[in-house]
Each structure stands twice: as structure tokens, then as C-alpha cells.
Amino acid sequence: MLRAIAVAVLAIGIILVALVEAPIPAVALTAVTGVTILLLLWPRSSRDSVAPSAPEPPMADARAPIEAISDPLLIVAGSRVEQANAAARKLFGAHVVGEDVRVAIRHPAATDRLAARQATADQEPIELAGIGGRDNRWQMHVADLAGDRALVHLVDRSEGHAAERMRVDFVANASHELRTPLAAILGYVETLDDDAAAEAGTRKRFLRIIRDEAWRMQRLVEDLMSLSRIEAEKFRAPETAVDLAGLAKEVHATIRDAADPRSCDVAIAIDEGLPLVAGDRAQLSQLLHNLVGNAMKYGRPGTPVTIRASRGPGAMVRLSVEDQGDGIAPEHLPRLTERFYRVAPSRSRSLGGTGLGLAIVKHIVERHRGRLDIRSTPGEGTIVNALLPIAPLSSNRNATVTGPA
Template sequence: MAVAGLAVATAAIAIGFGLAPWWAVIIPAVLSAVAGALLVQDPPSYSAAEANVPSRDSYDPPAHELIERIEHPFIVVDAKRRVELANAMARKLLGEHIVGQDVRLALRNPAAAALLTEGAPPGSRTELLDLGGQDQRWELLADPIGNDKQAVRIVDRTALRAAEKMRVDFVANASHELRTPLATLIGFIETLEGPAVEDADARRRFLAIMRGEAQRMIRLVDDLMSLSRIEADKHRQPTAPVALIPLAEEVRDALGHRLAKGERKMLIDAEPGLPPVAGDRDQLLQLLHNLVGNAIKYGRPGTTVKVRLRRDGASMVRLTVEDEGEGIAAEHLPRLTERFYRVDPGRSRSVGGTGLGLAIVKHIVERHRGQLLIDSEIGVGTRVTALLPTAASLG
């Protein structure tokens, strides 16, 4: 146990002095401690009648405590390929009965069983599907620790796989959104080079459509870049004081031509003495622009877009944008902030939507450590609320 104790002590010193991240030090140290605990005792003897598997209490107390504290499921497989030791996380995942069980029965995974029964080389790993749940993904990592035994960690990769799927879906959706206007442009260019080359009216009509498709691509690229910048800064909470009433007035002026086009009005209803929020002014301006822009797009002509600003308790400000439109069915509400999700794809594209507006709003609110709420009623309209912390609440 001197070797095991030295490994753990060295790990503590390395972490304490910032020489290495905790995960790069603790895991090897724990494996060293386990190896020490197992190598200092004689290999367990098995009779033909029964398998005498050492209990967890037979291990050195410090090593046992370290094993129990490992945050991933962790097991020790003995020379006869039985589970000799399992920490609490492993017993929770695989069942309390696994100690003493053949590792093939404990894991019920052909690839993992083959890896462990054939003697895994250092750093061996394999994927485990549907362990603990249909949609979960795990990775098994095995290392020999002496006496023909193996230390096995089972790491949950579900979140990592989900993030990878989101990335793949995002690239596919972005490619599709860019491909559609590009295909339209190419089609009209070919027409202008051929049948419409001498038709002035057709040229004007086609050029107007081409301009619209090009502007749509510019909006999409701008939104993608905005989303990227917001995500890059998501771990840095903005702290500058920002007054929301002037921002709302600025958005009303900027979108005045769109309001007038549909004979709509924008009403700003603000509580007197409203405190400033802690925020990034440009991002909050974009948030308001996206929400008011959506309300104009989907509200009925001749109606009013309402922007309400209220205190919400001692430390928050409630910003609400409300339209009078067709409303959104309840089953769509949970997905509205997904990238490229559209309730009505045809209508969204026809009014110039990129499918990223509410995704950007969600990320801005999250960066500001706020909360986003969306309510809608068919035939009445939609109300989007952002709760934002006041500048005073951050001290």
C-alpha cells in the first residue's frame, strides 16, 4: 500500500499546485491505488463448488474509499473474468448482484465481453449501447492492473453523442438553407442567359427575385455569425448597466417602415423608474429586434405590437413582446427555440425568416443568466417574455 499511498499523495500535490487538471491526475492515481490494493494480497482462491469472491470490505480502506468516490461506474475483473469489485455507481447501473458474476453476464455486451475475456491491452475501449436506457450511450475503458486483473471504467457519453448529433443536424440544416436560394439564383441566371435574354420585363422580374434570394442568404449568414458570437461568449455574463426603454424606442424607430406597411402600431408600456439590467447592449438590441420583428411578421394587419417592461421581484426585469396573430399550437412551443425549426416553413421563408431568430433570443437570454418564456393561444396571439437580472442585483 506504500505505492498506492504515494500515488494518491502525489496526485493531491499535483492538483494543489496546479500542475495538472484533476481528471488527468486522479484517475491514474486511483488505478495505481487499486493495483496496489490488489497486488499486496494473495489472489483469491476458488473452489469447484463455489466462487469465493472477496467482498468490498476485504480491500484496504483508503483504496476502497477512493474506488467508491470515482464518479463513473468502476469495476475490477479478476483472472477468472468475474466481477471482483464494483463501486456504488457501477452497482447502481448494473445491479447490486454483479459482484461475483461472470463479466459477460454483468455487461451483456458482446464487444465488451470479448475485450475483457481476451485480456484487454492498456487503454482498450469500446462503446456500449442502450446500457441503462434505450437512448443512453456509454464507453467502456479497460486497463490491466496486475495478477491478470483489469480495472474497468464505464463513462456516460450520452451528452457528447447528443452534442455531436446537434452539430451534424445543424450543418445539414444550414447547408440546406443556403442551397435553396443558391439553386434559385442559378436557375434564374441560366434563364437570363437563354430564353429571357431579350425580354426586358422578364429580366426585371427575375433580377428582383434574385436580389431577394441573395438578401435571404445574407440574413442567414448574419444570423449564423451572430449565433456563433453569442455562443462563444456564453460563459461570460455581461455586467454593464443597460436601460431597456431607450432600446425599445430605438427598435420602434428602426422597424417603423415595416409597422407602417401593415398598418400596425408598436406600444411601449414601461413601469416608471424601471432599473437598468445587467447586459450587453448590442445583444439586447438584437433580442428586441428579433422579438418585435417576429410580432410584425406574424401579427395581423392593423393590430398593435405591445412591448411591456416591468419589475419582477427585487432582482429581475420582465420584458414581454406580444402580438395579435393566429397563435401557435401548444405542441410546437417546446421546439420554437431550436435552430431552423419552423411551424410553417413556407410562410416563414415567404416573410424572410431564417429559422434562427428565436434560437438567437434563447442564447442571448441564457448568456444574461435570464429566463425565456413563450405562451400562445390559437386565434389570439403569442407572448414572449424574457426575465433579465438588474444591474444592481450583481452588486
Template sequence: MFDRLSSLIIALTLIAIAAILAALAPDQALALALLTLAGFAAAAILYLAVPAAPTEAHTAASAPSSSAPSLLRHPGFARWAGQEADPFIGTRGNVVTFANDAALELLGPHIAGADIRTAIRHPAAAEWLADAGKPGTPQEVSLVDFPRPGQRWTMRAAALPEDERIIILSDRSAIDAAERMRSDFVANASHELRTPLAAILGYVETLQDPDGDADPALRRRFLAIIEREARRMQQLVLDLLSISRIEADRFRRPTAPVDLAGVVGDTVAQLRETDDARAQDIVLTRPDDPMPILGDTAQLAQLAHNIITNAMKYGRAGTPIIVRLERTSGRVRLSISDEGDGIAPAHLPRLTERFYRADEARSRAVGGTGLGLAIVKHISERHQGQLDIASEVGRGSCVSVSFPPAQ
């Protein structure tokens, strides 16, 4: 059909033509008929050009919605939120209308359609949700011991139109654990340094006493204790610096080939040259050909030294310390075995923690810092090694590390 302007022009033209024909008509009846016919035709053209009144259904479909489109029901948002590792929950009012896979895994599938204040069962969450949007309400709330004791999550919300909002949950348990480890490390290091320092100061004060010169034998004994405690402090500081350097390098994989057999052989030779009688109990078994791996020579020597000296300290005197190098399952394996009192199974998972000691009194008696196996673990991880500690009470222990060979 024509638009309204074109229809009006056509109607007027038609009437004008009818008027001319009526003026030329021989009788009045014919003129009247022509004008009447032209009028009806013009009216019909104009009527057809006027748009029809919209029906109720059409109005509902075409009129703009009074409410903004929901982000929570947008397919793109659902795809994006489904890929997020953090739990995402969408609510309208207080009813859960959307939950991604992470939220369903954390809270359970029953939260769909539930009240958000019962879906997240935590007193702090219910109080925060009730006050959300009010002046002074914090941006996020901490959920301690949620969903299990010892864990901590945080919850924050983003407001949307039409009383909708997105609630985001974030796991902070690992961050808290790392902070506790840092605090424990500082406290343990301070304690380990304070103990020998207190002994040194105490004996120095005794020697400074005017009566301290009366007994030369006592003086020599005190000086020997001072030297021992000072060396203990020195070793602790060296171990702390060492573990700090190793952690700084943990993401840089070694790229230089190193003969592990040569490194272990040199370490054993150096130990045998010391005054420690246990060094003569070391029995080294290795192939004649080189055993190359990609590694850091100094760190691998430190790894071997720490494991072997542990066996020397905790193995029974006069029993062999077996140091074995072999190829097994496509890897290069270093193992050190001793015949000692062994370690109870409950202690094995924690032996590589900093300052952890299965036997506190004995460790201090033999002069351990509590960092030896922690250093071994970090060096092993940097070299893509697999550390294994096996022990049997009354029989002894075996510490082994296997490395991928250099290609």
C-alpha cells in the same frame, strides 16, 4: 533475556570461574560438583538465548503473503472511487468484487458478486471481456444503445495483479449529441444557402437569354426575385456570424449597466421608420424610469428586434403587437405578444433549435432564416435571463425574457 553472543560470553566466563574454583578445591568431589553446577548453569543460559521455534499461527501472521495486497480492498481506493462520477467496477476473475455508487446507480445493486459479463448486458461488452488481454484487443469498446436506445457508453479496463482488474464506463451520449448537432447545423446551413442561390442562378440564366429582353415587366419581376433571394442569403450569413459571436462570448458575463427600457424603445422606433406596415401596430408599454440591467447593448437590441419582428411576421395583419416592460418578482421582464395562428404545444420545446420551423412553408414565405429564436436563447443565457414561450393555437403567442436587475 540476553542475546546469543552475550549469553555465550557469560556461559564461558561461568565455566572458567568454576574451573579455577575446582582447581583450588581441597578435594576432588567438591571440584567435580563445582564444574557440574557451572556446566548446567552455562547450558541453561545458552538455551534461553536460542529463539523459540515459531508456531504455525505466528508464521502465518508474520510471513510475507504470497499474493500482492489487493488495491480493490484498500479503503483509500474505495473512498476515491466513490467520489468519481464515472462508474468504476472491480473484478477478480470475472466476479464483481467492487462497484462505486455511480456503477450501482447505472447497473443496479444486484451486480455485486455477479459475473461481469452478465452485469453489463451488452453483446459487445461480453465479447470484449472474453478477449481482454489477448493481442490485438482494442483498449476500449463502444457500447451503442446502452443502457437505453439512443445512448452510447465506452468501456475500458486496467489490469491488476492476482487476476484483478478495474473496469471504467464513460458516458459519450452528450458528445455524440453535440456531434450530431454540428453535422445537422452544417447540413441545414448548406441547404438554406443552396436554396436562394439556386433561385438566383436560375433567374440570372433566364435573363441572360436573348429573349429575356422582350418583356420589361418580366425582367423587373425576375430582378425583384433575385434581390429578395440575395437579401435572404445576406440575412442568413449575418445570423450565422451573429450566433457564432454570441456563442464565443457565452462564458463572459456582461458587466456594464444598460437601460433595457431605452434599448427596447430605440428598437421599436427603428422598426416604425421602416416600410413594413406591421411596424405601426406595435404598442409599447414601459415605465418612465430607467430599467438598468448588466448587459451588452447590441445583443439586447438584437434580442428585442428578433422577438418583435417574429410577432410582426406571424401575427395577423392589423392586430396589435404588445411590447411590455415591467418589474416583476425582483426581475426586469420584457414580453412581446401577438394575435396570430399560434403554435401547437408539440413544437414549443424545439422553437429555439437552429433552423427549426413549426410551419416550414409559412416561415419561408415570410423570409425567416430559422435562427431568430436560437439567437434570442443564446443572448438570454449570456445575460442570465429566463426565456419563456407561451402560445395558444388560434389565439396567438407571447415570448418573454426576464433579467436580473443591475445592483
């Protein structure tokens, strides 16, 4: 009876693994539970069919079930790896079967856990760092089987660990960015308070610095709130049809009317007959303002900043902003969209940058199910391309959005 239940649980787990494109922990757990029950029952059925003195047969029947599991699984007999599924062979190497498990996993915590598995029942899973890569994090579960065997199940927690590290870094960076202008404001206020008889020119200069730092804090808070709103909406793709050509012209006119001396260098080139895109008009306007603002700050004075809108590959529209500035070294390009990442921190702060502009752009493009491409040549300039899906082919995009990646 129990063997039939085990086979049923195992079958359900394998079917779920086959049907779900990216197996969730509950699905994997169902399959692993079936494997574990089956392995627990195997020696019993073996003893029913052979003489008591016969040696315990190898667990060949377990190979097919564990191969269906996407997580790394090892069956350990004594201290030797008896079986390993494809995920485990990929992680530890094709030669892992037959190895001493301490050599295979090469982690002190794993060695201690396996050595103590029979001494203490129902032990909690342990965390392993660095297996398969410096930033990888795994959770190791060990289930005792009959005899001297054990089932080792590894669950990849790297993505969650990376997300937590990003959260911690974000809080630390945001705190630092807010503390810097606040310290300047407090310092100048205290100076003015201590020196009430300061000259009018000095007082005016101090007050101007206080105002500028207060504006810097305001921009930072606004960008933080904007980023938070965009992230909260990222699992719901916008579906309103937006005239990207008309929006680009409006943003161009707004920038040209501004008091910035660089505004007269902003040009625009729009292809005729561009299709509508499925988008959030306010967010696309913010995206364009951020890109043009960066190009005006870092482009060389007197050189053009060009806004372009054209047909992209496939069912996409390309929105790009190009400058003729100093360019960006290749090693910095992969990190440009990280929060608070700056190529030249002191220059960025002096120009009023918050370090969040391109992070906001990236999240807007991701919410629109588009692609962001940044290309730069040192000494020549930078071009940022945002590829956005056209509206007619984007109406059902939310059907594929199921939750966090």
C-alpha cells in the same frame, strides 16, 4: 514504498473530487489511477500476511475508494461483478453486484473487450452507445488487476457526442439554406440569358425574384455571423449598465417608423422606475427586434403586438413580446430555439425567416445569464419572456464562468 505512493495518489484524487464541483477528466483520472495502483498492490500485501495456500481475500478495502469516484467503476472477478460504486449502481441497477458482467453491461463490444483483456495488453478504450439511454455515449477503459480481476471504468461522452451531432446538423442545415436561394438565382439567371428577347415584364419579375433570393442569402449570412459572435462571447457576461426601458422605447419608435404595414400594430407598456440591467446594448436591441419581427410575421393582421418591460422575480427585469396569432402547438415549444427549426417551414421561408431568430435570442439571453420562457396557446397567441439580471447584482457574474459546460 509503492503502497505508500498508491495511498498518496488515491488521497490526492479523492480530495480533488471533493473540492471540484464538476470533476474534470484529469481529476477523475488521478483518483482512478490511485485506485488502480492500490488494487494492483492488494494481493501482494495479502500474500505477505497469510499463508501461501490461503484463498485470496475479497477486496472489501477497495469499496470506499471507488465510491469517491464520480464515474461508474466496476471490479470484475472472472466474469462476475465483484464490486460497483454508486455511479455504476445508478447506471446498471442496484443488483449489478454478483451479476455476470455480460448481463450487467449488455453490449457486444464490451463483452468482446472484457473477453480479450488478458490476450492483449494496453488496449485502447472502446466506445459504447445506448447504455442508460438511446443517445448516451460512453468510453470504456479496462485495467487488468492481479489474478483474474479487472477494473472497468466508464467515462460519459454523451455531451461531446451531442455537441458534435449538433455541429454536423448545423453545417448540413446551413448548406441547405444557402443552396436553396442560390439555386433559384442561378436558375433565373440562366433563363434570362437563354431568352434574351423575353418581355420586359417577365424580365422584371425574374430580376425581382433574383433580388429577393439574394437578400435572403444576405440575411442568412448575417444571422450566421451574428450567432457566431454571440457564441464566441458567451463565457464573458456583459457588465455595462443598460436602460432597458429606454432601449425598448427606441426599438418601438424605429419599428413604428418602418414601412411594414404591421408596424402600426406594435404597442409598448413600460413600468416606471425599472432598474438598469447588466447587458450588451446592441445584443439586447437585436433580441427585441427579433422577437417583435417574429410577432409581426406570425400574429394575425390587425391584432396588437405588445412590448412590455417590468420587474421580474428576484433581482430580474422581465422583457416580453406578446402577439395574438395562431399560437404554437405544445410539442413544438421545446425545439423553437434550435437552429433552423421551423414549425411551418414553407410559411417561414415565404415570410423571409432564416430559422435562426430565436436561436440568436436564446444565446443572447444565456450570455446575459438570464432565462428565456416561451408560452403559447393555439388559437390565442404567443408570449416570449426574457428575464435579465439587474446591474447592481450582476457585477461579479464572470467570476463563475470557467469554460464550456
